[in-house]
Every structure is written in C-alpha cells, then in structure tokens.
Amino acid sequence: MYSTTAYLYQQITRVLLIDTSGAYLTMRYIPVYSKKLTIAKGVDNVLLFEFINQDQKPVNITGSSFVFRLISQDGADLLLSKDMVVLSAALGRIKVTLNTADTTLLQAQPASYSISKNSAGLTTAVFTDAQAGARADIDIQDSIYPGFVPSVELSIPTTELTARASYGGAGPGQYPDWSLQGQGYGSGSGMPYVSYQTQEYYSSFIEPNSAITTIQMDLLNYTGTIKAQGATTYQSIWYNATESTTYYNKSGTIYLNVVGWHPLIRLAFNNSIFATTDPPGVPATAKATVVDGVVTGISITNPGSGYLAAPSVDIIGDGAGAIVTATISNGQLATITIVNGGSGYRPNPPTMTAALVSINTGYVVNILYR
Numbered sequence: 010m011y012s013t014t015a016y017l018y019q020q021i022t023r024v025l026l027i028d029t030s031g032a033y034l035t036m037r038y039i040p041v042y043s044k045k046l047t048i049a050k051g052v053d054n055v056l057l058f059e060f061i062n063q064d065q066k067p068v069n070i071t072g073s074s075f076v077f078r079l080i081s082q083d084g085a086d087l088l089l090s091k092d093m094v095v096l097s098a099a100l101g102r103i104k105v106t107l108n109t110a111d112t113t114l115l116q117a118q119p120a121s122y123s124i125s126k127n128s129a130g131l132t133t134a135v136f137t138d139a140q141a142g143a144r145a146d147i148d149i150q151d152s153i154y155p156g157f158v159p160s161v162e163l164s165i166p167t168t169e170l171t172a173r174a175s176y177g178g179a180g181p182g183q184y185p186d187w188s189l190q191g192q193g194y195g196s197g198s199g200m201p202y203v204s205y206q207t208q209e210y211y212s213s214f215i216e217p218n219s220a221i222t223t224i225q226m227d228l229l230n231y232t233g234t235i236k237a238q239g240a241t242t243y244q245s246i247w248y249n250a251t252e253s254t255t256y257y258n259k260s261g262t263i264y265l266n267v268v269g270w271h272p273l274i275r276l277a278f279n280n281s282i283f284a285t286t287d288p289p290g291v292p293a294t295a296k297a298t299v300v301d302g303v304v305t306g307i308s309i310t311n312p313g314s315g316y317l318a319a320p321s322v323d324i325i326g327d328g329a330g331a332i333v334t335a336t337i338s339n340g341q342l343a344t345i346t347i348v349n350g351g352s353g354y355r356p357n358p359p360t361m362t363a364a365l366v367s368i369n370t371g372y373v374v375n376i377l378y379r
Contacts, residue, residue, distance in 0.1 A: 058124065294368065321335075324364050
C-alpha cells in the first residue's frame, strides 16, 4: 500500500512596510528571496500577510487600509483588485480572500501581485519583492478543477477563388499585382491565358491566450496544403508558424498544434490545382445525363491535368442523393463512376440543365480552436 503525505497550510507572507512611527531602526532587513504565492482556481484562496519593518518587528497599521492587486506578468493588464481585511492592527496582520467567483474567469498563468497602503490620505507601496520591489510573483493554477476552455469557431475560407472558379471572370490584366498569374503564357508562349488564379486563402484571425494553440479542422475530400501563419500586428507581414502539410483527397478530422507565442495566428490553405508545378494544372470538366430524375451517366469533356489525387465530384441540381467517385491517371481525370444516381433531378431554368457536375479539390467544412 502506498502512503502519501498531504499538507494543509496557510500562505503567510512577511513583507516589508516602511515604519512611519518615528522609531529608530538599528539595521536594514534584506530578504534573501521573494516567496512566490499560488492561487488555485475553483476554490477560495486566503492569503495572509504580516508587515515588518527593517528591524523585522511588527508594524502597527492602525488607521490604514490596503488593496490587493493581481497583475498580468507583463504588467499590461489588471486582472483583479480587492480590498484587504485587517486581522490585527498592532501586529501588522492582514488578509485577502479570493473566492471562487473571483478566480473562475481568470486564465491559468504566471502573474504578479502588489499591495498598496492608504493612510492619512497618502497611498504608498508595500515592498513585496526583494530589492525593495513593489511587485512579486504569483501563479494562477488549474490545480483543483480542470479549467474548461471552450472551442471558438473560425471562418471557413471561401472556395470562390479555388480550383474550379475564376477571378471574377477577369483576365490577367485585372489580377492583383501579387498574384502574377499569366506570367509566361499568352503571346509567344503557345499556351493561352486562363481566367483562373493561383490562390492561397486564409481563415479569420486567432488571438492566442497560451503558448500552445490547438486547431481542429474537418476536411472533405481535401487535396492541398495547410499551414499556420503568425504575425505581430494586423498590419505586419505574416510568417510561417508551422510547416506546410500536404493532404491527398483527405476526409476526416485533423488537428494542428501551433507552439510558441504569436500575437496573431491564421490558417493558410492552398488546394488550387494551379499550384501544381510546371505547367500549372487545368481543371477537368464533365457533363451529366439525367433520365426520369436519376443521374444515369457522366461524360468527361476535359480530363484536365495536374491533379495530385482524385478530385471530389459533386452533382448539383434540384434533386438529391447522387454520389459519384473519380479516379486519375498521370494527373488527369480518368473515370467518373456513379455510385448512386439519386432522384428528383429536373431541368432548372434558365439553363434547363438537370444536373451540373462540379469537379473540385475538396473543402474545409469546420474549423475550431482552443
């Protein structure tokens, strides 16, 4: 049988307070180290303090009031402020009680604390740290109950500029400068311009609250790369915070851990077929045949090129239930097989097309982070 010793103790901290009584001091008290305090989330925390002077004698604090402040480690945020209670004025003893409601919403983190004294209209500092410092260390811990951190949704990037869509129907002359689409094509190149744009697209921003950010994504037949990027401000240049991972026709839930402090994080996706190397890929196209509302056949009108994995094929129309699969050969669309013809597909004005065939490189359908 194992025997474990547990300790129940009070956090009594001796701190230096300037004695204004006029007493003659014979020595200087210099603490060897500063005692780090601990706050446990989810319970009541009672912190006791005893004021001493440079002779290490109790300081009479009659007529004084005190305020306890909890501060972020970088000193930028005031996390909590609470009045303290005098236990014994003659012996210089006070306490502060941080109850469950005070600590529940705090993030577990290393932080700092300070104590200020108000007496006769003067507000002075209490030297809680060595070397006459007015701020000392304190840890906020999820030590009693685990701290639940809810997941937060991120925006799902648009697929408007991906493998099967054009940039507003415009030609290369209207593309943004950074895209540089069409370089080396057109006159003299033997290849025509295309109204498609190599596109890396992004999620909304994350403002992390810890050194590790976990991102969950649901992929549907996704072929392409995913990476996380960081930035210092919203106006600064983005840099890669993780390596780029390539997925091939991936369906399912994936997780990405971003390690390190980054003021801002976003996800960068590239599943454009035009991201393939020399020459850029060409999207495949196909047409569907519908009989009595059921998809009975699909013919490939252009096999395309540059596919790294079998693309996702969706049947779009007024019906439902059609399921098809595709295969590739040497980067081209080779076959499209009907698994289920569905039902209810009928001509849709104004094109009077019963069913459209969408050939794409997949989607991100859900993004959460914590």
